[in-house]
Amino acid sequence: MRDCVITGGIGTGKSTVCKRLRDFGVVVLDADVLAHELLQEHHREVAAIFGETCVEDGVVNRAKLGAVVFTDSQARKSLEALLHPKVHAGLMEAFLTCKAQKKPCVLDIPLYYETQSVYEGFDVAVVYAPKRLQLERLCARNNWDEATALLRIEAQLDSEQKRQWADYVIDNSQDLAHLEKEIAAFCRWLKEENVSG
Template sequence: MTVIGLTGGIASGKSTVSKLLAAHGFVIVDADIAARQAVAKGTEGLKQVEAVFGPEAIEDGEMNRRYIGQQIFHDEEKRLALNSIIHPIVRDIMEEEKQTALAAGHPVVMDIPLLYENELEATVDEVWVVYVTKDVQLERLMTRNDLTEEEALARIASQLSIEEKKARADVVIDNNGSLADLERRIKEIVAEYYKSH
């Protein structure tokens, strides 16, 4: 069975694509979910975050995401410190889920937002990129997260450009249209996948 790396830019519609692929029998291993598990209440990961970022990093026994977000968005050193805590734990969680699914004979989709940024292409057999133009991305991100244009652009700029991701993809999933368009595209991709694997 194949391991597919699914990625895209922020607000490109990756979680919608994941749901559609799951409906077609793919097992989704989600890096965002694993990242939340890595710093869940009472975990070793959360203790390490508190040790590095101080007591303000914890709110009601959980990671204060807003505070941490403010800390890391403009400070490369703090972002790297957070990543060095979370990434190894996330890798272990995802590897275990992947092996379980493969052993059961399912194709696996590793949903990894920063797949290229963290140079994880070698950990998957092929990369599928959910693609939207930068204008669509900006509009959706501002709407979804209630951000100003400046805030949204800063988040987009913190990732590799969507055009670069598209150029490096094995499969491009265009999500500039409606949900119905996306569903049609996924059907085509899945049919093609099952034919060739």
């Protein structure tokens, strides 16, 4: 079994892929879920850094925080500095537990390349869709206008670049039947002997 990080830009279908991997019995350790938990745990620091309006009655208002960090790159860097070391430590602890229990496992890290994450010995799989499709999916899924969707997409590294750097590409540029074949092929690849570590 390979040690693997799965990543992909917003609107590429990474969540759909991860859901199907769980159906195949793969444990998916989600960096975003862990980040949301840690965000709440550290709500006082969030209020101190980003302002009291981002925390209401001790609860982080993620929509308000998102509006700040997606329009201010310095604010985004501050949030990353607060969360990423904690997320890394939490993911590795959970991953090593899975390995000890011999459970197939992947790390789901949406901003793997953007945050220059370092997971030594891990292969990186990218869920890929072209920008045009990302835009269509985001507008439909979130009821966003094109400008809002584009802002979110362009806050991340371009999907074409991620595809170039990947050890494995899961192509989600077609229909669901095609994606199912891509996921099945990825599962076969994942179960091969880890050649990078």
